[in-house]
Amino acid sequence: RQAIFDGLTVLQHRGQDAAGIVTSRTTEDSTQLNQHKGLGMVRDVFTQGEMLKLEGNCGIGHCRYPTAGRTSSPEEAQPMYNNYPCGLALAHNGNLTNKNQLQDHVRGLHRHLNTQSDSEALLNVFAEELRLQLDSRGGQRTAKIEPEHIFAAVKRTMELCRGGYAVVMLIHDVGVLAFRDPWGIRPIMVGSRKSQTLEGGIDYVFSSESVASDTLGFDMLRDVRPGECMLAVPMKPNQPREDLGLISKQLVGDGNTVVPCLFEYVYFARPDSIMNGVSVYESRLQMGEKLADKIMREHPNEKIDVVIPIPDTSRTSALALAHRMGIPYREGFIKNRYIGRTFIMPEQSQRKKNVRLKLNTVRAEFEGLNVLLVDDSIVRGTTSTQLVSMARDAGANKVFFCSAAPEIRHPNIYGIDLPTASELVAFDRTSDEIAEVLKCDWVLFQDLDDLEEAVRAINPELKTFEGSTFSGSYVTNDVDVNYFSSLAEERNDFAKLTREQSVQSVRSTPSQV
Ligand SMILES: O=P(O)(O)OC[C@H]1O[C@H](OP(=O)(O)OP(=O)(O)O)[C@H](O)[C@@H]1O
Numbered sequence: 001r002q003a004i005f006d007g008l009t010v011l012q013h014r015g016q017d018a019a020g021i022v023t024s025r026t027t028e029d030s031t032q033l034n035q036h037k038g039l040g041m042v043r044d045v046f047t048q049g050e051m052l053k054l055e056g057n058c059g060i061g062h063c064r065y066p067t068a069g070r071t072s073s074p075e076e077a078q079p080m081y082n083n084y085p086c087g088l089a090l091a092h093n094g095n096l097t098n099k100n101q102l103q104d105h106v107r108g109l110h111r112h113l114n115t116q117s118d119s120e121a122l123l124n125v126f127a128e129e130l131r132l133q134l135d136s137r138g139g140q141r142t143a144k145i146e147p148e149h150i151f152a153a154v155k156r157t158m159e160l161c162r163g164g165y166a167v168v169m170l171i172h173d174v175g176v177l178a179f180r181d182p183w184g185i186r187p188i189m190v191g192s193r194k195s196q197t198l199e200g201g202i203d204y205v206f207s208s209e210s211v212a213s214d215t216l217g218f219d220m221l222r223d224v225r226p227g228e229c230m231l232a233v234p235m236k237p238n239q240p241r242e243d244l245g246l247i248s249k250q251l252v253g254d255g256n257t258v259v260p261c262l263f264e265y266v267y268f269a270r271p272d273s274i275m276n277g278v279s280v281y282e283s284r285l286q287m288g289e290k291l292a293d294k295i296m297r298e299h300p301n302e303k304i305d306v307v308i309p310i311p312d313t314s315r316t317s318a319l320a321l322a323h324r325m326g327i328p329y330r331e332g333f334i335k336n337r338y339i340g341r342t343f344i345m346p347e348q349s350q351r352k353k354n355v356r357l358k359l360n361t362v363r364a365e366f367e368g369l370n371v372l373l374v375d376d377s378i379v380r381g382t383t384s385t386q387l388v389s390m391a392r393d394a395g396a397n398k399v400f401f402c403s404a405a406p407e408i409r410h411p412n413i414y415g416i417d418l419p420t421a422s423e424l425v426a427f428d429r430t431s432d433e434i435a436e437v438l439k440c441d442w443v444l445f446q447d448l449d450d451l452e453e454a455v456r457a458i459n460p461e462l463k464t465f466e467g468s469t470f471s472g473s474y475v476t477n478d479v480d481v482n483y484f485s486s487l488a489e490e491r492n493d494f495a496k497l498t499r500e501q502s503v504q505s506v507r508s509t510p511s512q513v
Pocket residue numbers: 267310311312313314340341342343344375376377378379380381382383384
């Protein structure tokens with residue numbers, strides 16, 4: 001349990017709204033699943049008392065960044081639990097684009113769904129497919145669940161679910177499994193270490209980013225392949241050691257072509273992670289260099305005195321950019337270390353307030369200077385608009401702005417919560433119009449080809465990327481305009497706010513009983 005808790009704190013940047021852990025404790029005659037989850041950051045959700053209850057020899061955990069359903073309902077925190085046809089717990093990173101159809105399918109099977117979460121639908125789809133597998137062996141319900149049943153159920157689940165997903169599941173009396181969507185849009189990897197328990201053997205970890213396995217003392221083995229399922233089976237008391245291990249099966253496609261989400265490299269992942277054979281840090285250095293070249297091409301005669309990153313994520317690319325341009329790199333914005341990431345916060349008012357609380361200027365780095373502010377991306381423009389104004393208040397002469405990612409003009413539907421194009425500052429605007437909104441002297445964005453090249457430079461085997469939010473082209477090729485309009489209607493900032501407020505007002509109404 002401590003390892004899962006520690007791993008979640010290292011992955012906190014991937015989701016700040018809810019967290020949860022489920023562990024499984026096997027004794028000679030029974031297996032107990034222990035669960036705790038709640039709203040908030042990992043450190044707030046787990047008290048010492050709660051941690052003590054999470055005994056076990058294997059388990060899963062999750063930090064939630066909502067892309068479907070409600071944010072402030074604890075029921076939607078993960079892992080999700082289901083008890084039929086056996087004890088199952090699931091944690092999912094990603095977003096299912098056919099959530100509504102899956103919900104209808106599941107309800108049609110007389111299974112109850114308690115939330116609007118796509119992850120709950122996914123768990124029920126799998127549970128039903130596993131039930132069918134177990135039934136197909138002639139009603140011997142008491143017999144052991146074999147890996148072949150699990151692989152067959154995951155295969156059917158992959159055939160039914162659309163979108164981007166990386167999933168871990170705990171299966172009662174079996175172990176922990178992990179699987180990844182057939183495109184490999186969302187990341188997940190496996191690591192191993194020599195077990196620190198008295199029984200010995202090998203421990204396995206599945207995690208979205210290699211940084212979690214590094215910090216827990218695991219060696220990263222490899223990425224889970226697109227369309228692959230891996231199953232880690234723990235040792236039971238009095239069981240022969242051979243039963244322990246890692247089994248994998250390629251279920252959909254050949255697993256050789258991965259189409260990774262570009263936004264992981266731009267913003268989402270930690271720089272010290274390695275994903276699909278690419279060091280995120282090195283790819284960001286490349287992004288900075290390519291952006292520097294574009295600035296020198298497009299504004300060759302501009303006098304720029306200083307390059308200032310917008311902490312945290314843009315630091316790496318800003319450093320490489322400043323070096324390439326031969327301009328001093330200065331930390332003109334100081335970040336409050338107790339405020340999390342603002343982009344992944346669910347509401348615009350919260351994001352706006354937190355940018356100001358999070359960042360403040362060092363006046364000496366701005367006064368009378370032409371400053372080039374560098375961010376990894378400009379999404380809604382919340383950060384950039386405020387920081388340009390702060391730079392001017394701190395006495396900057398000219399303020400230029402550049403983004404290590406191209407213009408974000410299209411919704412993301414594979415696990416980054418950008419459902420509504422009209423909320424994006426680059427939507428339907430030219431660079432000059434964006435500069436007018438940000439109130440900067442000019443703004444410049446990375447070219448998409450250069451961004452792809454920056455990642456490919458580190459792993460030339462990566463041919464294609466999931467970059468729909470920049471290009472508007474969706475790799476799964478299975479969503480239509482109706483999907484986008486209902487998504488925008490359901491998940492625009494105003495709709496989300498209204499929904500969350502209605503949950504809160506129900507909660508704060510005194511009981512009439
Ligand atoms: O245009 P916007 O809608 O403001 O979104 C873009 C900003 O949000 C992110 O920062 P965030 O504060 O989330 O995290 P960071 O500290 O890792 O940079 C990103 O790095 C940009 O700074």
